[in-house]
Amino acid sequence: MSFVATLRKATAADHDAVDAGFGVFRLDDATDYGLFLVAHAQALHVVETALAGDSTLPAWRPRAALLAADLAALGLAMPASAPAPAIARLDDPDGRWGALYVIEGSRLGGRVLAKTVPSALPTAYLAAVHEQGEWRTLLAAIDARGAASDDRARAAIIRGARQTFALFAAAALAAHADRHR
Structure with a gap:
């Protein structure tokens, strides 16, 4: 089994929790x-800040500026970052690989979600899909990293992905609570 398959299996329940959390919007x-975009902004900012400047990671394209533009178009300010206790371990370089897997994987869902947003609403963030071959290249890099790593490092990659999913799930839950105030 490839490391990416192991990673996907190990984080499937976390991924499902995020989908369920954001699915109420x-x-x-x-x-x-x-509210959906504010929650994404809170979590994404934490993750992108942790990944910025890490030269061990494959190339990736930040999306916080696209999210800020969408929020501005809706008359909303970019929120402060969410509290980061769930992602505190992203100081581990291996954990950041797992975080990158999550935020880059979210582009796949964004493509589907962007189609459900009315044309009158901004979709720069959700519509920021992968360039041709970009996702496959990232998965190959994660597989190679997993193959070249020891058990501790592989566990850290999985932990980083799970913590990133948890951060997004917590942001969705908080936004859902704001929705009912």
Whole structure:
């Protein structure tokens, strides 16, 4: 089994929790969509800040500026970062590989979600899909990293992915609570 398959299997429940957490938002409603984007912004900022400048990672394209532009178009400010206790271990270089897997994987879901957003609402963040071959190249790099790593490093990659999913799930839960205030 490839390391990516192991990573995907180890984080499947975490991924499902994030999907369920964000699945309560109506993306065809400007208010709900704004809350959805605010929650993403809180989590994404923490992750992108942790990944910035890590020369061990493959090339990746940040999306926080796209998210800020979408929020501004909705008349919303970029929120402060979410509290980061769930992602505190991203000081581990191997854990950052797992975090990168999560945020780059979210581009796949973003492509699907962008189609459900009315054309009157901004979608720069959700529509920022992978360039041709980019996702396969990243998965190959993660597989190679896993193959070249010891058990501790592989566990750290998985832990980094799980912590990143947990951060997004917590942000979704907080935004959902804000929705009912």
